[in-house]
Amino acid sequence: MTPALVLIAGLLGLAVGSFLNLVVYRVPRGESVVSPPSHCPRCSRPVRGRHNVPVAGWLLLRGRCADCRLPISIRYPLVELATALLFAAVAWRFGASAALPAYLWFTGAGIALALIDLDVRRLPNAIVLPSYPVLVALLACAAAWEHDWWALGRAVIGAAALLGFYLLLVLAYPAGMGWGDVKLAGLTGFVLAYLSWPALLIGAFAAFVLGALTGIALIAGGRAERKSALPFGPFMVAGVLLAVFAAAPVADWYRLVLPN
Template sequence: MTVVLALLLGTAVGSFLNVVIHRVPRHESVVRPASRCPQCGTPIRSRHNLPVVGWLILRGRCADCGTPISVRYPLVELATGLLFAALAWRLDRLDLLPALPAYLWFAGAGVALALIDLELRVLPNAIVLPSYPVTAVLLTASAAWQHDWWPLARAALGAAALFAFFLLLVLIAPSGMGSGDVKLSGLLGGVLAYLSWSTLLIGGFSGFVLGAVVGVAAMAVGRAGRKTTLPFGPFMITGALLAIFFAGPLATAWRHLMN
């Protein structure tokens, strides 16, 4: 039941994230005006604003002017729903369901940040910075509910450690990544370390591996050169999410390899 509820919640949140992705980088309100067609300006009717279903009903076009509606909108809604459901399942397996709100917030913010960074090469402070206190409060509530304060202390240490590591990288090689990546790193460190040290290590460094693989592949097919810069935020977020789900098997495989 929790997984199903998370799926439904995720699709609804994904609909809101579409607004966030479009408006936050442009410094527009995410509340007003209501969603409307960018071509004709007609407000979207409530029955057409249902996540995923609304786009299918409209067959991907505005009901008033017929302008095509990007398939990105239902894909964001569906992907967010599936991610929320997967996190609910994962945390249930880890007996950490009280921490689910914190990880759902992180997932929602991560989806928005990844897509904004891909499009505009920026990680807005308006999303990153508020995520620190929100995540801290939600993880604190989880620790209090479970009467176990060590994961919270580990999260604080992990956030500080990963932030310091990224800051050091920027000081050594300023052109390697942006300040937004540094600000994001502390958030990732907290949510990863709350689960385990191995999750922090794997999630913290998976972004570099993913970035290197994609960069080499892009050069191999002629889509990038040696001096081409790729937005690093999506790799950081993807690496963190992969670690949340697969840190255990990856850590076990690494130990076997080293032995």
């Protein structure tokens, strides 16, 4: 069943990625993601159905609007492909488990948040806050299905702990962290701790390591200075995804190398 599930998740990811492109463009502008339908920002002509097919539509148009020939960024098909690959990878990681929908939701929301943070240095409440009840409901259903209520309790503790930690960072050094990061920290702590305590530790730590390495690379390449601010949301999302795949192997290795 897993190969079929991975394929279905990948195809779903293509469709979700297409929608995420719309979300990333409209949400920061305060526009509806429902109406009007997808259209060219220059000539306002609606996108034809055949041109709205993920990846294939961009290739068919050769990266330009069908009417006014405005260039269409290559980021659109790349987001669709990346979402498809990540959805497929998450489906492979969880299989047909009850927790799969929750981690697919976080993956989609995380991609949108990371891109918006890169674009406008914000993590919109319109995405972060609704994700709380959605993920609580999905993981509560998963805990009930798997008869593992401790996993849900651990998730709540992890969310509170990571949110509290980020809150302390903001209060101690407001210039180094934003309130959007604090709100996102609760989500990341929730989905990480549901998996395990090692996942929480690895995912939280990985965000800071990835951020530091990226900052060093940008400074070394002359593209940033020591005091340059980097959006931290993408690193938080990347840390979660890294922990989803790496936490269990790392924990197993640790137990093997340092047995009790």
